[in-house]
Amino acid sequence: MKRKIYSPDKPVAAWSSLDRLSDGVIPSLTMVLRTYGCYWSRNHQGCTMCGFIRDSAPVPPSPDDLVAQFRDAxxxxxxxxxxxxxxTSGSFLDAGEMPLEARSAILGELDENPDVKKVLLETRPEFVTQETIAACKSVIRxxxxxxxGVxxxxxxxxxxxxxxxxxxxxFIHASEIAHQHGSSVKAYLLLKPPFLSEGAAIRDTIKSVRDVSAYAETISINLCNVQKGxxxxxxxxxxxxRPPWLWSAIEVLRRAKTEDPDAIITSDPVGAGSRHGPHNxxxxxxxxxDAIRRFSLSQDTGELEVECDCISLWQKVVExxxxSYGAPLSR
Ligand code: SF4
Ligand SMILES: [Zn+2]
Structure with a gap:
């Protein structure tokens, strides 16, 4: 697969926005660092919807490069x-991807920054071990x-x-370890992986919210989009x-939030409205x-009131x- 041209000391992307936590809304800085890439993608073909390997570096970046990317972000x-x-488009806690030296330097700089209130690290669950979390907690308070991404x-x-x-x-084991060390947990769910009908995808995500809420303080629902390669x-x-209908996302958010009003459930409809993204x-x-974004910040299901004639087509598709054994009935 073709990789993009890159500079080793620049992150893939970094942007600021707002995030919803259990105690309110907070400004956030999101950064995607360019590492050697997710080992699961390199060695095991990766996940069926994930094209992040295109963002990875063809040779492992040095610890200095990774810290430079972080500072740039x-x-x-x-x-x-x-x-x-x-x-990292992989696992920050995988030492094969993020060398310990770079991990400590990055966490140390975050610890020293008085404006940083919270730090989120994304990882596959196999890297959440007692030793790794204890090592992180020894650097960052x-x-x-x-x-x-369960x-x-x-x-x-x-x-x-x-x-x-x-x-x-x-995932449960990783959540228990994180909690034992006083860390909170965020679970990412995927609405509409391939091979599921629209209705099966909706039912799966609603059930998954119910199941993960015992192990995660916040739940974010990713709406599957079509990534290259x-x-x-x-x-x-x-x-x-066909990527999920936005109606399906609205249905999942409304029903999951109504079932569990205390759960923080968010979704960022990336690529919404394009044929390769979630769309109506x-x-x-x-x-x-916009309704999904507003709900994600306010947690108010009243934000999810949207009207359009196409809702009846979506209802037919779900039915x-x-x-049709999951074969898409609409484009
Ligand atoms: S979704 Fe996550 S675990 Fe799967 S290949 Fe992509 S980066 Fe790796
Ligand atoms: Zn419509």
Whole structure:
């Protein structure tokens, strides 16, 4: 797969926005550091929807390069107090991807910054060990959040539709370790992996919110989009995959929040409105995506009231795709 041209001391991306935590909304800085890439993608074909390996470096960046990327990203910080979210398109806690020297230097600089209130680190669960979390906590005294892309509570869907390669009990184990060290946990769920009907995808994510809420303080629902070089892209090109309807995301958020009003459930509809992203009919996509963003900050289901004629088509799709064995009935 072709990789993009890059400079080793610049991050893939960094931007500031707002994040919803259990105690309110906080400005945040999100950074995606360019590492050698996710080992699961390099050695095990990776997950069916994940094209992040295109962002990875062809040779492992040096610890100095990784720290330089971090410092560059920090220049895009918001004013005042903020939260930092670090992604590597893999696992920040994998020492093969983020050398210990770079990890300590980055966490040390975050610890010394008085404006940083909380730090989120994304990782696969196998890297959440007693030793690793204790080592991180010895460098950083700020609130730490461990984020895991568990995607679904169904092992069958996670293994067979996503090729994620770990079990729900591995996520629970990681959550327990993080909590033992006083860290909070964020679970990322995936709405509509390939091979599921629209209705099955909705039901799976609602059930998954219920199942992960015992182990995670915040839950973020990623709406599957078509990334280059993935199995999902191959299916999409031949008409065997359609990204989720935004109505489905709205339905999941409304029902999950109503079931568990205390859970913090968010979603950032990346790529909404395009054919390779979550979409409705084209006319209401912007309104639906804005509603999802507003709900994610306010947690008020009243924000999810959107109207468009295409809702009846979506309802038919949800009803009929279960008898088309998941084959998409709309584009
Ligand atoms: S989704 Fe995460 S675990 Fe899966 S290949 Fe991509 S970076 Fe790796
Ligand atoms: Zn519409």
């Amino acid at each position: 920090m220049t895009r910080r918001p004013d005042g107090e903020f939260m930092v979210k670090i992604f 700020k609130k730490l959040e461990i984020a895991v 995607e679904t509570s169904s092992d069958d869907i996670r293994l067979d539709c996503i090729n994620k390669g770990f079990l729900f009990r591995n 993935t199995l999902v892209e191959k299916l999409w090109r031949r008409g065997d995959y 009919c084209g006319r209401c996509d912007r309104d639906a995506a 009929l795709e279960d008898v």
